[in-house]
Amino acid sequence: MCGITGIFDTRGRREIDRAVLTRMNESQHHRGPDEGGLHVEAGVGLGHRRLSIIDLSTGQQPLYNEDQSVCVVFNGEIYNYQELIPELQTLGHVFHTRSDTEVIVHAWEAWGEDCVRRFRGMFAFALWDRNQETLFLARDRLAVKPLFYALLPDGTFLFGSELKSLLAHGGLARDIDPLAVEEYFALGYVCEPRTIFRQARKLPPAHTLTLRRGQPVAEPKEYWDLRFSLASPCTVEEACAQLNDKLSESIRLRMIAEVPLGAFLSGGVDSSAVVALMAGLSADPVNTCSIAFDDPAYNEAVFAQQIADQYRTNHHSETVASDDFDLIDTLARLYDEPYADSSAIPTYRVCQLARKHVTVALSGDGGDETFGGYRRYRLHLMEERMRSAVPHSVRRGVFGLLGRVYPKADWAPRVFRAKTTFEGLARDSVEAYFHSVSIMRGPMRAQLFTDRFRSEIDGYSAQDVFRHHAGRAGTDDPLALIQYLDLKTYLVGDINTKVDRASMAHSLEVREPLMDHQLVEWMATLPSELKVRGKEGKFLLKKAMEPSLPNDILYRPKMGFAVPLARWFRGPLKERVREAVLGPRLAATGWFNQDYLRHLVDAHQSGARDYSAPLWTVLMFEAFLRNVLDAPLDQPAIVAELQGSR
Template sequence: MCGITGIFDTRGRRGIDRAVLTRMNESQHHRGPVEGGVHVEPGVGLGHRRLSIIDLATGQQPLYNEDRSVCVVFNGEIYNYLELIPELQALGHVFHTRSDTEVIVHAWEAWGEKCVERFRGMFAFALWDRNKDCLFLARDRLGVKPLHYALLNDGTLLFGSELKSLLAHGGLPKDIDPLAVEEYFALGYVAEPRCIFKQARKLPPACTLLVKRGEALREPRDYWDVRFSLDRKISEAEAFEELTARLNESIRLRLMSEVPLGAFLSGGVDSSAVVALMAGLNSDPVNTCSIAFSDPAYNEAEFARQVAERYKTNHFVDTVESDDFDLIDTLARLYDEPYADSSAIPTYRVCQLARKHVTVALSGDGGDESFGGYRRYKLHLMEEGMRSALPLGVRRPLFGMLGRVYPKADWAPRVFRAKTTFESMARTSVEAYFHSMSLIRDPERSRLYSDGFRAELGGYSAIDVFNRHAARAGTDDPLGLIQYIDLHTYLVGDINTKVDRASMAHSLEVREPLMDHPLVEWLATLPSTLKLKRGEGKYLLKKAMEPYLPRDIMYRPKMGFAVPLARWFRGPLKQRVRDSLLDGRIAESGLFNPLAIRQMVEQHESGRRDHSTPLWTLLMYDAFLRNVMDGAA
């Protein structure tokens, strides 16, 4: 796993400042502490930091073709590279290494832009072809590996794994995009392709960008998408058998390594399934890493221990104290953009633990999206059943009125908390799902923003992100539609971002067998009833894993990596919240209504309302302002 960066002159062949390129490269030293390299020629510079995993002896980058006219810097793994090497050799290409990186160079020569369609893996790479006078950027299908770019006013194109490498150039203006701020306060992250800075962009998943000198910058080109056809005729028994075979193949591909390898083990279904199947594919005990929490309300360590004992793994556990909130500024510097998923704290800690024992770790990320595991899926389908009983023209005015007049009752028993249900009934399917996914919902965001900032937004709402993807989903199946939206938004912007930055902070490579794209494609062809059945999420995965895992592992309530925000903000972080949100950078930014923030803080402190999520979202935005906007590049 590595970090890549570079500079490309889109207008000519102006000299590249090697010192500037080196500075950009070194800003990502944590992504590849083993060694670094740069390639510089008139008009182009490529940089690479290396974390050696495969072909330790000869896999250095930048890497070239036979006559050095093609040069690549690459972050990720191409798991099917051993299959591609003989095919490319048969076409006359000569290999000087046994690395997956060299496959990219020769695949470009053989198949051009379509080379990415042949790759199975996680990747982001930049390739310079001197003969064609072009730069080619690419990102993997599910956005596991990141890639940022920015076109400066003078025609200089910058790119890098992390946004900090672009900032290290010194020429990228830190002008905040108000639309990105709206997306952050709705979703907890800035959604692809937008960045927090106006001139920067994220290359979307499953996209390439061909940059030709002397031409205007093109729009990224899609090369893949998942289609929820849901039409495969298959029995449950056949589906269980095929799923197990596909999981074994995906995991086996991800066991290739010349360095110590293990797995995360949270005690949930997904990571437990990965570990169980890994144990069957390994002659040596699997190395497993878990985080325990000192607060029993958040602790799943006992379930992880059960799996570790069953499969006799080398099991390592660290305990995270319930008041582990000292990472706020560290996370802000790590993510470069506002990022509000509080589970970034335990994710950072489990990566820190894992790196003490392994260099590569397999995870269970991506299982909820493809197998239908989130609790919100069940609730959404229940609401969909009610929405389908009445046309939108009747629902919107009737339930809209009820939602406005019914009081918000977080303190009351669930049966009396009807406000959210009324509000959802007044919406379309996409609007309702966006509403359920929003960290700060539309009315609260409107109250939170200042008059001036609302005017800057010009009516833009982050729901446009969901609407854009829903329009491309190609399905009106209630579960398939929201799975498609999650695969393009939450999985990429939240989950993959969290895991990439947390793991790379510790120079740890994380591999995701449940995001193997052939597996994701196959699952999308299966009926939704195999994913969510009789109220049971991940039905197919759980039934397939019954021979491998205890029932109380698979059929217990989902916990996740939660942290006790509500208690923090009434206790040890109470004064920090006041100092950060009622004064300082948040107040100076002009984006927010200070009376709304004060009311939120006081209601939370008194216990009248639980505002922990919006307060954390504001606190992390303040940390971004202090550490990135005010920090040195």
């Protein structure tokens, strides 16, 4: 795994400042501490930081074709590179390394922009073709690897694996995009392709961007999308057998490495399934890593140990204090834009632990989206059955009224907490799902923001992101639709972002076999009842793994990877929350209603309401303002901090 960055003069051949390019490259030193390299010529500069995984001796980057007219910097892994090499050799291409990176330059020469369709893996790369005067950028299908870019007013094009490399250039304006702020406070992250800065963008999943010298910058072009046919006629038994084969193949491909390799093991279904199959593919014991918590309500260590014992893994576990909240400013500097998933804290810690023992770790990320594991999926399907029984005009009137007048009762038994259900039934499917996944729902955001801010977003709602994707989903199946929405939003903006930044902070490569695009495509051919059946999510995965995993692992309630925010904000973080949320930095923006912020703090700390998730969202936005927006140009602190943490 690596970090890439670069500068391209879209208008001509202006000299690239090597010192600036070096500064951009070194801002991502944590992503690739083993080696660094630059390519500089008239109007073009490419930078690379390397974490050596495959072809340790000759895989340095930037990497070139035979006559050095094509140059690439690459972050990720092409898992099928060993299959592509002979095919490219028959076309006359000569390989000088054993690395997957060299496949990219020859695939570009052979197939042009369509080369990405041949790659199976996680990747973000930039390729310069001198003969065609073309810069080509690409990102993998499910956006496991990040890629940011910006076009400056003078025609200078910047790109990088992290926003900090663009900021290090010095020419990127730090003007915040108010629409990104609306998305952040709704969802806890800024959705692709937007970033927190007006001038910068994320290359969306499964997109390429082609820039030609002297020509206007084109829009990104999509090369893949997921289609839910749901039409496979196979039985449960046949599907289980095929799933085992496909999972085993995906894991086998991701076990190719020339450095120590292991897996995260939480004790949940997804990571346990990955470890079980790894054990069957490895002649040596699998290295496994897990985090234990000193608070029993958040601790799954006993289940992780059960799987470790069953498969005799080399298991490494560390206990994290439930008051492990010292990472707030570190996370703000690491993520570069507001990011509000508090599970970033234990994710950071488990990556820190894993890096002590391995350089590559397989994870179970993507299992909930692929196999239908989220509890919210089951609740949404229940609501959909009720919505389908009553016309929308009637539902909006009756249930909308009930939702407005029914009291919110977080303290009450679940059977009496009907307000959210009533509100959901009054909405259409997309609106209801957006509402269910929002951290701060519409009425809360209406109170949070000032009139000044609302005028700046001019009626925009983060719900528009969901509407856009729903219009392209190509399915009316209730489960398939929300799986598609999650693949385009939550998986990319939250899960993959969290894992990439947390792992690369410790120079750890994480591979996600449950996000293999061929596996995801195959799962999309299966009927939804093979994913969610009754009250059981991940139905097919659990059935397939019954011979390999005990029932108390497969069928126990899902815990998640959480931290005790509610208790923190009433206890050890009480004053810090109050100072940050009601302090001068947020007030200086003019965007937030100070009376409503005070209500959030007072109501939570008095125990009247649980506002822990909204407060964490506000807290992390304030940390972003202090640590990123107000930071010096080259941001040296985060590099030194991450190096010191190892």
